[in-house]
Amino acid sequence: MIFPYPWAETVLPNGLLVVAIPLDTPGLAGHYVAVRTGSRNETEPGRSGFAHFFEHMMFRGTPRYPPERYNDVLKRLGADGNAFTTDDWTCYHVVAASSALDVVMDLESDRFMNLEYGVEAFQKEAAAVLGEYNKNASIPFNALFEKLHDTAYTTHTYKHTTMGFLKDIEDMPNQFEHSLSFFERWYRADNARPRGGGRRRPGEGVRSRTPVLRRVAAGNRSVHDAGRAQAGGGAIGAHRVARADPPAARDRVPQPGVRPRLA
Numbered sequence: 707m708i709f710p711y712p713w714a715e716t717v718l719p720n721g722l723l724v725v726a727i728p729l730d731t732p733g734l735a736g737h738y739v740a741v742r743t744g745s746r747n748e749t750e751p752g753r754s755g756f757a758h759f760f761e762h763m764m765f766r767g768t769p770r771y772p773p774e775r776y777n778d779v780l781k782r783l784g785a786d787g788n789a790f791t792t793d794d795w796t797c798y799h800v801v802a803a804s805s806a807l808d809v810v811m812d813l814e815s816d817r818f819m820n821l822e823y824g825v826e827a828f829q830k831e832a833a834a835v836l837g838e839y840n841k842n843a844s845i846p847f848n849a850l851f852e853k854l855h856d857t858a859y860t861t862h863t864y865k866h867t868t869m870g871f872l873k874d875i876e877d878m879p880n881q882f883e884h885s886l887s888f889f890e891r892w893y894r895a896d897n898a899r900p901r902g903g904g905r906r907r908p909g910e911g912v913r914s915r916t917p918v919l920r921r922v923a924a925g926n927r928s929v930h931d932a933g934r935a936q937a938g939g940g941a942i943g944a945h946r947v948a949r950a951d952p953p954a955a956r957d958r959v960p961q962p963g964v965r966p967r968l969a
Contacts, residue, residue, distance in 0.1 A: 711903075721896040727903040735804040738901040739814055743892040744794040745868045752877060754863075755835070755870015758791040759878055760888055762831045764798065765789075766823040768816050776813060783809060791868050807902070814900075818893055825882050832878035839869050 713727045729736075748754045767773040780787050785802035800810050842848045852867050859865035869875065 718895070721894075723899055725899060725901045727901065729903045731903070733804055735802060735807045735810075736901075736903040737800045737802070737807065737810045737814065738903075739798045739818070740899045740901065741796045741798075741893060742794075742897050742899070743796055744792050745866060745870065746793050746863045747892070748863055748866070748870070752874055753881065753884065754866040754874045755868070755878070756874075756881070756884070756888060757796055757892075758868050758870065759832065759835050759875075760885060760892075761789050761791045761796050761798075762835060763823060763828065763885060764817060764821065764893075766821065766827055766831070768820040768822050770816055770820065771813060776817075779809065779813060785810065793864060793868055811900075818898070821889060821893075828882050828885060829879040832875075832881075835869075835878060836875050839872065839875050842869065843872075 711727050711729065713725055716724045716726070718724065743757050745754065745757055748756055765773060765776070767776060771779070780800070780802075783802050783806045785800050785806065787798075787800035789796065789798045791797075798814065800814070802810050843852075852869075855867055856865055866874075
């Protein structure tokens with residue numbers, strides 16, 4: 707399928723590639739951030755379903771925008787926002803008035819830089835994910851789909867569904883430290899693709915909002931391809947990757963990281 711609309715791409719100094727798509731939607735704009743991590747990237751044994759789980763954690767707030775304030779801002783704007791995870795990628799999306807795009811981009815860049823949560827919030831969300839799994843498992847088609855994947859794939863990470871294996875979901879409350887390295891490993895400027903659509907000329911919105919987008923953490927690490935890694939049956943070990951800013955952005959991008967509140 708050929709994409710039917712014109713678009714413009716801009717690469718910022720922090721490595722963030724921004725795609726602007728002008729659409730005939732008077733007064734409305736869509737803001738999407740695609741993160742290149744899904745269940746196919748979950749190569750470590752015992753950690754299937756983590757990309758979907760971490761999608762939940764991205765709504766746990768920051769010092770500037772705790773969850774209640776984040777939701778209140780979207781309601782005040784009359785905006786609609788949500789997220790979803792697939793086998794191959796995770797997407798965060800907001801549709802709002804085009805006049806509110808600055809606020810939306812500020813909200814999104816802030817949580818990509820300053821996500822903050824403690825052990826208690828982490829474990830509470832893990833319980834919510836287990837509840838979601840149990841609800842989905844009660845639908846016969848979902849149980850059949852899960853068994854089909856488990857049977858059809860012997861080596862590739864498509865063996866488990868986006869939700870993950872039940873035994874791994876049950877162990878998620880014990881994976882707090884892994885969640886911190888997961889954030890640093892995947893939620894980086896060189897692994898995310900913001901996309902905006904609305905009535906604007908290509909690139910217009912990007913140029914006016916470059917200072918906001920530059921705040922997103924830079925990186926210089928290549929993303930592992932799960933298909934290649936699993937071809938020989940090997941697994942990629944978990945690791946914490948230091949985020950290194952490219953020279954052009956080093957003085958302008960603040961140091962990122964999750965700052966957990968340990969109660």
